[in-house]
Amino acid sequence: xxxxxxxxxxxxxxxxxxxxxxxxxxxxxxxxxxxxxxxxxxxxxxxxxxxxxxxxxxxxxxxxxxxxxxxxxxxxxxxxxxxxxxxxxxxxxxxxxxxxxxxxxxxxxxxxxxxxxxxxxxxxxxxxxxxxxxxxxxxxxxxxxxxxxxxxxxxxxxxxxxxxxx
Amino acid sequence: xxxxxxxxxxxxxxxxxxxxxxxxxxxxxxxxxxxxxxxxxxxxxxxxxxxxxxxxxxxxxxxxxxxxxxxxxxxxxxxxxxxxxxxxxxxxxxxxxxxxxxxxxxxxxxxxxxxxxxxxxxxxxxxxxxxxxxxxxxxxxxxxxxxxxxxxxxxxxxxxxxxxxxxxxxxxxxxxxxxxxxxxxxxxxxxxxxxxxxxxxxxxxxxxxxxxxxxxxxxxxxxxxxxxxxxxxxxxxxxxxxxxxxxxxxxxxxxxxxxxxxxxxxxxxxxxxxxxxxxxxxxxxxxxxxxxxxxxxxxxxxxxxxxxxxxxxxxxxxxxxxxxxxxxxxxxxxxxxxxxxxxxxxxxxxxxxxxxxxxxxxxxxxxxxxxxxxxxxxxxxxxxxxxxxxxxxxxxxxxxxxxxxxxxxxxxxxxxxxxxxxxxxxxxxxxxxxxxxxxxxxxxxxxxxxxxxxxxxxxxxxxxxxxxxxxxxxxxxxxxxxxxxxxxxxxxxxxxxxxxxxxxxxxxxxxxxxxxxxxxxxxxxxxxxxxxxxxxxxxxxxxxxxxxxxxxxxxxxxxxxxxxxxxxxxxxxxxxxxxxxxxxxxx
Numbered sequence: 026x027x028x029x030x031x032x033x034x035x036x037x038x039x040x041x042x043x044x045x046x047x048x049x050x051x052x053x054x055x056x057x058x059x060x061x062x063x064x065x066x067x068x069x070x071x072x073x074x075x076x077x078x079x080x081x082x083x084x085x086x087x088x089x090x091x092x093x094x095x096x097x098x099x100x101x102x103x104x105x106x107x108x109x110x111x112x113x114x115x116x117x118x119x120x121x122x123x124x125x126x127x128x129x130x131x132x133x134x135x136x137x138x139x140x141x142x143x144x145x146x147x148x149x150x151x152x153x154x155x156x157x158x159x160x161x162x163x164x165x166x167x168x169x170x171x172x173x174x175x176x177x178x179x180x181x182x183x184x185x186x187x188x189x190x191x
Numbered sequence: 192x193x194x195x196x197x198x199x200x201x202x203x204x205x206x207x208x209x210x211x212x213x214x215x216x217x218x219x220x221x222x223x224x225x226x227x228x229x230x231x232x233x234x235x236x237x238x239x240x241x242x243x244x245x246x247x248x249x250x251x252x253x254x255x256x257x258x259x260x261x262x263x264x265x266x267x268x269x270x271x272x273x274x275x276x277x278x279x280x281x282x283x284x285x286x287x288x289x290x291x292x293x294x295x296x297x298x299x300x301x302x303x304x305x306x307x308x309x310x311x312x313x314x315x316x317x318x319x320x321x322x323x324x325x326x327x328x329x330x331x332x333x334x335x336x337x338x339x340x341x342x343x344x345x346x347x348x349x350x351x352x353x354x355x356x357x358x359x360x361x362x363x364x365x366x367x368x369x370x371x372x373x374x375x376x377x378x379x380x381x382x383x384x385x386x387x388x389x390x391x392x393x394x395x396x397x398x399x400x401x402x403x404x405x406x407x408x409x410x411x412x413x414x415x416x417x418x419x420x421x422x423x424x425x426x427x428x429x430x431x432x433x434x435x436x437x438x439x440x441x442x443x444x445x446x447x448x449x450x451x452x453x454x455x456x457x458x459x460x461x462x463x464x465x466x467x468x469x470x471x472x473x474x475x476x477x478x479x480x481x482x483x484x485x486x487x488x489x490x491x492x493x494x495x496x497x498x499x500x501x502x503x504x505x506x507x508x509x510x511x512x513x514x515x516x517x518x519x520x521x522x523x524x525x526x527x528x529x530x531x532x533x534x535x536x537x538x539x540x541x542x543x544x545x546x547x548x549x550x551x552x553x554x555x556x557x558x559x560x561x562x563x564x565x566x567x568x569x570x571x572x573x574x575x576x577x578x579x580x581x582x583x584x585x586x587x588x589x590x591x592x593x594x595x596x597x598x599x600x601x602x603x604x605x606x607x608x609x610x611x612x613x614x615x616x617x618x619x620x621x622x623x624x625x626x627x628x629x630x631x632x633x634x635x636x637x638x639x640x641x642x643x644x645x646x647x648x649x650x651x652x653x654x655x656x657x658x659x660x661x662x663x664x665x666x667x668x669x670x671x672x673x674x675x676x677x678x679x680x681x682x683x684x685x686x687x688x689x690x691x692x693x694x695x696x697x698x699x700x701x702x703x704x705x706x707x708x709x710x711x712x713x714x715x716x717x718x719x720x721x722x723x724x725x726x727x728x729x730x731x732x733x734x735x736x737x738x739x740x741x742x743x744x745x746x747x748x749x750x751x752x753x754x755x756x757x758x759x760x761x762x763x764x765x766x767x768x769x770x771x772x773x774x775x776x777x778x
Binding site for chain 2: 034035038039042043046047050080083084087088090091092093094095096
C-alpha cells in the first residue's frame with residue numbers, strides 16, 4: 026500500500042539528499058517526492074509517497090524521525106487528509122474531433138485547457154492520485170506527447186494528535 | 192563574496208577574533224578532548240598550525256583509518272567521545288571504514304576533515320572529495336561548514352549529537368578558507384536543537400506494563416547489548432537480574448555489561464554463543480532486550496527466534512524497536528532511568544525450576560575444544576591470556592575466528608573491557624583500537640587478539656604503539672588462513688578453499704605463484720622492524736611463559752602463535768537457522 030509521509034525538515038543544504046539517501050539506502054522505493062517552503066522560512070515540508078507494508082512504513086518513519094534535521098514526521102495515510110497532485114499533459118489533436126473529445130474529457134475532470142496549438146492541447150489538472158490516474162487512463166486512446174506531474178502534496182484535515190516526532 | 196569577507200576579517204585587529212582553525216582547537220578543549228588522533232595534509236594546515244599550541248596530546252597515526260579506529264577504541268574504553276582530524280580528499284575517504292565501524296556500533300566520535308576552499312568545492316580541485324555525500328550513510332550526522340561564524344556552534348553540536356541518544360560518529364567538513372577566516376562567535380553554553388531531542392521521558396504506563404510482564408514470567412531472560420555499556424547501566428541491569436533471578440545473556444557488543452562469573456550469566460548468545468544462552472532464548476517465556484538490536488547474527492531464523500516468549504525491547508533508538516523481530520512491548524528511553532523506574536515494581540522471585548534448567552545446560556555444554564597432544568590450539572592461547580592476565584586485561588580483537596574465540600575463552604566481568612567491531616565486522620580494527628584504549632586507560636594491560644589476516648590490514652599502526660611505549664600485547668593467532676571464511680567454505684562449500692590461503696601451501700593453480708616463498712610475512716621480523724618486542728610460540732608449553740614475560744615487561748609486544756591451521760569455532764548456528772540446527776562438533 027502507498028503511504029503519504031509528510032516531513033518537516035530544517036531548510037538546509039543537503040537535507041534533501043540525506044532524506045532520499047536514507048530511504049533509497051534501505052532499499053525502499055520513493056514513488057513521488059515534493060519539497061516546498063512553509064510559512065517559516067527556516068522549515069521546508071517534504072511529501073514523500075512510499076509504497077510498502079506497515080512494517081516498511083514504520084521503519085521509514087522511525088528512521089526519518091531519527092535524523093537530526095527532521096523536525097516532524099507524519100504518516101498522512103491513516104488520518105483524515107487531503108492530497109492533490111498537479112498534472113500538465115500535452116495531447117496530440119490530429120483533427121478537430123479529437124480536440125473536442127479531449128476538451129470534453131478534461132471538462133468532466135474539471136481540468137483546464139491551458140494552451141492550444143495547431144496539433145495539440147495542453148491540459149492542467151489537479152486531483153488526488155486516483156483521479157489523476159483515471160484521467161490519464163481515459164487519455165490513453167489519444168497520443169500523449171509530454172507529461173509532467175508534481176507528485177502528491179498532502180495536508181491534514183485536523184490537528185495532529187501525536188506526531189512521530191515532536 | 193566569501194573571499195572578500197575573509198580579507199575584511201583578516202585586516203580587522205579586534206583581539207577577541209579567532210580563526211576558524213583556533214575555533215576547532217578551542218571546541219575540542221571545551222568538549223574535554225585529551226587526545227586527538229589524526230594525520231595532516233594540505234587542507235588542514237591551518238588547524239595543525241593552531242594545534243602547535245594546543246593543551247591536549249596529538250597522536251600521529253600512519254593511516255587515517257588507523258586514526259579513526261584509535262579514536263573509536265578510546266571512546267569504547269572510556270565512554271568519552273573520540274576525536275580525530277584528517278585532511279581532505281583521500282584523508283577523508285580513508286576514514287570511511289572507521290566511521291562506518293563506529294556508526295554500526297553506536298560509538299561517539301567527532302571527526303574533523305579538511306576540505307578545499309568553499310569556492311573550489313565542486314570544481315574537482317586537488318584532493319577534493321564530496322565528503323558530506325560519501326560519509327552521510329556512515330555517520331550519525333555530518334556538517335559542511337559554510338560560514339566561520341557558525342563554526343563554534345557546529346563543533347558544540349557535533350559533540351552533543353555524537354554523545355547523546357544512540358551515540359555515533361559525526362563528521363565536520365571544514366573548508367580551508369574558513370579555517371583562516373576570523374570570527375567573534377563563541378560556543379554556546381548549552382546546545383539546543385529544534386529537530387533533535389534525544390531525551391525521552393520515562394513513560395509510566397509502559398513501565399507498569401513492563402513490570403507486570405516481569406512479575407508474571409516464569410522463565411524470564413535478559414538479552415543484553417552494547418546499549419547497557421554505552422548507557423552505563425550495568426549496575427541497574429545487575430539489580431534487575433538479581434531481584435527477580437533472571438538469567439542474562441549478552442550480545443558480542445554487550446560482553447562485560449554483566450559479569451560473566453555471575454551465577455546468572457549465560458554468556459554470549461547467537462551464532463557462536465553458548466549453548467545455554469541459545470537454549471534459554473528458545474525456551475524462555477519472557478525475553479527482555481536491553482540495549483540490543485536483534486542482529487541477524489543473534490536471531491538466526493527470525494520467525495523461530497524466542498518463539499515461546501513475549502518480547503520486551505528497551506532501546507533509546509525508536510527505529511530499532513520492532514525492526515527485526517515482533518515486539519510485545521517497546522520501551523523507548525535511556526536504560527538507567529527505565530531500569531530505575533521499573534525496579535521498585537519488580538517482585539523478588541526465585542524461578543528455581545528455570546534456573547535449574549539453565550544451569551543444567553551450562554554444566555552440560557561449556558565452551559570446549561579438541562586438544563590433540565602437543566598441538567597449539569588457538570582456544571588454548573585465549574585461555575592462557577585469561578589465566579596470565581588474571582582476567583584483568585582489556586581485550587581488543589579483529590574479526591573472525593580470533594574474535595569469536597576471544598568471546599568464548601576469556602571471561603569479561605567489567606564493562607568496556609571487550610573492544611571489538613561488532614556490527615560492521617571490520618578486520619584491521621584490533622591493533623589501532625588497542626592504541627586508543629591505551630590512551631584512554633593508561634597503564635592497564637591491553638591485549639589485542641588478532642589473526643594473521645586482520646593484523647596485516649593495519650599493521651603500520653604498530654609503530655604508534657611502540658613510539659608511545661604503550662604496553663599492548665598483540666597476540667597473532669597465525670593459522671595461515673583467513674580462518675572464518677575457510678570455516679564457512681569447509682562447512683557450507685564442501686571444503687572448496689578459495690582465496691583464503693595466506694600461504695602458498697595447498698593453493699589452487701589459479702592462486703598459486705611459482706617459486707614464491709611458502710609463507711609471508713615473517714611477523715617476528717616485522718615486529719622487530721617496527722621496534723616492538725616479539726617472540727614466536729609454536730607449542731602449548733611455551734604460551735604461558737611468553738605471555739608472562741610480556742606482562743612482566745610492559746612494552747609493545749607481538750607474540751606470534753603458530754596455531755592449528757584448521758581449528759573451527761563451535762558451537763555454530765548456521766546463518767539464518769534455528770538453534771536446533773546448531774553444529775557442535777566438540778561434544
